[in-house]
Amino acid sequence: MVNWSNMDTLGAYNALTKVAKVDLTEVMSGENGAKRVKEMTVPMGAGLSYNYASKQVNEEVLDCLAKLADEAQLVDKYEALYNGEVVNTGEKRLVLHQLTRGQLGNDVMADGVNKREFYANEQARIAEFANKVHAGEITNAAGEKFTTVVQIGIGGSDLGPRAMYLALENWAKKNNAFKMEAKFISNVDPDDAAAVLNSIDVAHSLFVLVSKSGTTLETLTNESFVKDALKKAGLDASKHMIAVTSQTSPLAKSSDYLAAFFMDDYIGGRFSSTSSVGGAVLSLAFGPEVFADFLAGAAEEDVLAKNKDLLKNPAMLDALIGVYERNVLGYPCTTVLPYSQALSRFPAHLQQLDMESNGKSVNRFGEAINYKTGPVIFGEPGTNGQHSFYQLLHQGTDIVPLQFIGFRNNQLETDVDIQGSTSQQKLCANVAAQIVAFACGKKDDNANKNFAGNRPSSIIVGDKLTPKALGALLAHFENKIMFQGFVWNINSFDQEGVQLGKVLAKKVLAHETEGALKVYSDLLNI
Template structure:
């Protein structure tokens, strides 16, 4: 029987704080650093590896982290989750995003339905629809093929699918899998929709409206914006729009849409990239075969995350080290730094996934916790970040742990040799140099040029960012966030923090305001 205890109630956590601190300036220097890199790593799916030699851990700390994982029952809590327990206590729901890509445990039934069968059926329907579009069986009013797909959604209906599309766009073009260009409308700011509409031919575009409830204000507003533009162009919107929604929403079975594909309440928006939310746009853009490869990478990584030994479970180990950094070492943030331009929006997706999941100050029972929980997440791709915020990372007053991602090969297969090295080699040289610069620093009598070092980082390294590798990366971070929520005794699967602003915004639009809210409304021209 799993017990849900606060982190500071665990004996192993109390012991963890008694360890000495690892000095990376010594540990990563010379031959000792080489030994650490060869020793401190864990396998991931799709041929990738998680390296944590430049983290402030040693054998003693790792042993205590393993004891913490056992006492916190991380593996059995994950097992409980994927076997269909009500893990989302705030909304009294199951948490089933893992089921969209594979069956880790036994059959899960909810609402009188085998949920794995439900998800795979939606994937089959999406694949069949995408094939008809690609083969010219579904065309516009003039009999012309559709060339563009535009997703209309916000939050998890935008950030994850957009990040995944951008991650595979160049790979698909190189490998002959690019079917349709995808664009995204998310912000209720009319400039967002207008900007996208100004770059496409609406007559040859399929629009995907993504709203689980069918009532999301921003999304329905943008839908109306798009429908008005289609009408003004003399087009029938119902011949250009599909919906991704729940079976009970007003969008389901509605003649305003070419087709509808379904999701349910058991998959949160920030975990929905492997559901119909990501499946429709990615299958149309790249073909359902590519989406299936993406799912297989995520499923392979999920199987590793189900392992009981943290030393061979990269997601669990990453989570444990992150909690050690947050709660014992006292670090306030984590930077995600992919040295891959294809992952340009991946940090933004992880920012929502992590901060919306674990940005909580009460435990699963609604009681206040008296320890730090989720860190601030931010990031940009290298090497741009080096010329932006790395100054603070190297010499600022706060130490911020870093999570690098790097690949041996680029996606496009194009490169140039300048001054004896290729662009890819220059990119990889930068990430290797940054890991060591952060860890070891540089002594200098000129304090302005002195680098204290002792700034921890990890890196995930793969051969190339393929659909399988992308799926494995997504799964790794989803499971890391889940395990950290278990450790902090949080409900990582609701998001009450986004609701208050929505309620007040509706009051503003209804002109039911007073005091400062009314004053700000007037200043903003409402």
């Protein structure tokens, strides 16, 4: 049986606060640094590895973190989650996104059905539909094949699937797996939908409407925008749209769609890339086999997260180092820095995944807590970020922990040698240089050129960004965030903080406003 206790009541956490801080400028210099980099690596799924040599940890810190993992029962709580206990206490729901991609734990019965079989069946239905589209068995009214798929959704229905599509687009083109171009409409700003519609041939486009409830205002508004465009083009919208929704939503059995594929309340939007939410658009874009490889990579990482040995559980290790940085070292932010253009939208996805999950100030029982929880997450691909916000990271007054992601080879396998090195070598050289520069710094009598160092970072390294590697990368961060929520004793699986603004927006549109809300409404000519 697991116990849910606030972090500051745990003996291991209190011991952690008394441990001497590690000076990176010392431990990462010379042969000591070389030894750390070689030794402080944990294998991940799909051939990835997590290296934490440049984090402010040593054996004493790691020992305290291992004891904290045990006392907080992190692996036991993970087991309770995937075996179907009600871990989402705020909404009194199960949390089952792991069941969409692997065979962890027991079969879970909910709503009178076996959820493992339910998710597998939806994936099979999507695969069959996608194969028929690719084979020309499902076509537009003129009998012509669809060439573009457009996802209409917001939040988790957009950020994750969009990031995954962009991550695999070039890989798919290189490996003859590119079936259809994908576009995404998310913002209720009409310029978003108009720009996408102006960039595609609507007659050969298949639209995927994603809304669990079937009532999401922004998504239904954009659906109407698209339907209007199809009508103006003389097309029957019902022959160009499918829905991804819950079985109880008004979209489920509507004749407005070619087909409907299902999700449920046990998979939160930000955790839904491995469900039908990501499955439909990614299977249409790249084929069901590629989506299956993506799921397999995520499943590998999920299995590693079961290990009670901290140094063999990369997600739990990453999570606990993050807790140490947030609550003991006092760092308020974390930046995610993928040195891969394919991961250009991955930091944006992690912003929602992390900040919507762990941006909480009450515990699982609704009681105020006395310690910091989720950090602010931001990021940008390298080397672009180096010419943007790295100045603050190197010499600013706040220390910001860094999470690098790098690959030894690029996806398209095309490159050119310039001045004795290839573009990929230059990219990877920048990663290595930045890690050491942040850790060790550089002394200079000119204060403006002095680098204090002691800026901690980790790096996830792989050979190439493939579907399996992407799945493992995604699951690593999902599980990291889950473990951190367990330590902080918060509910990482609801998001009440997004609701108040929605309620007030409806009042504005109904002209039921007063005070400041009315003045702002008038200012914006609503």
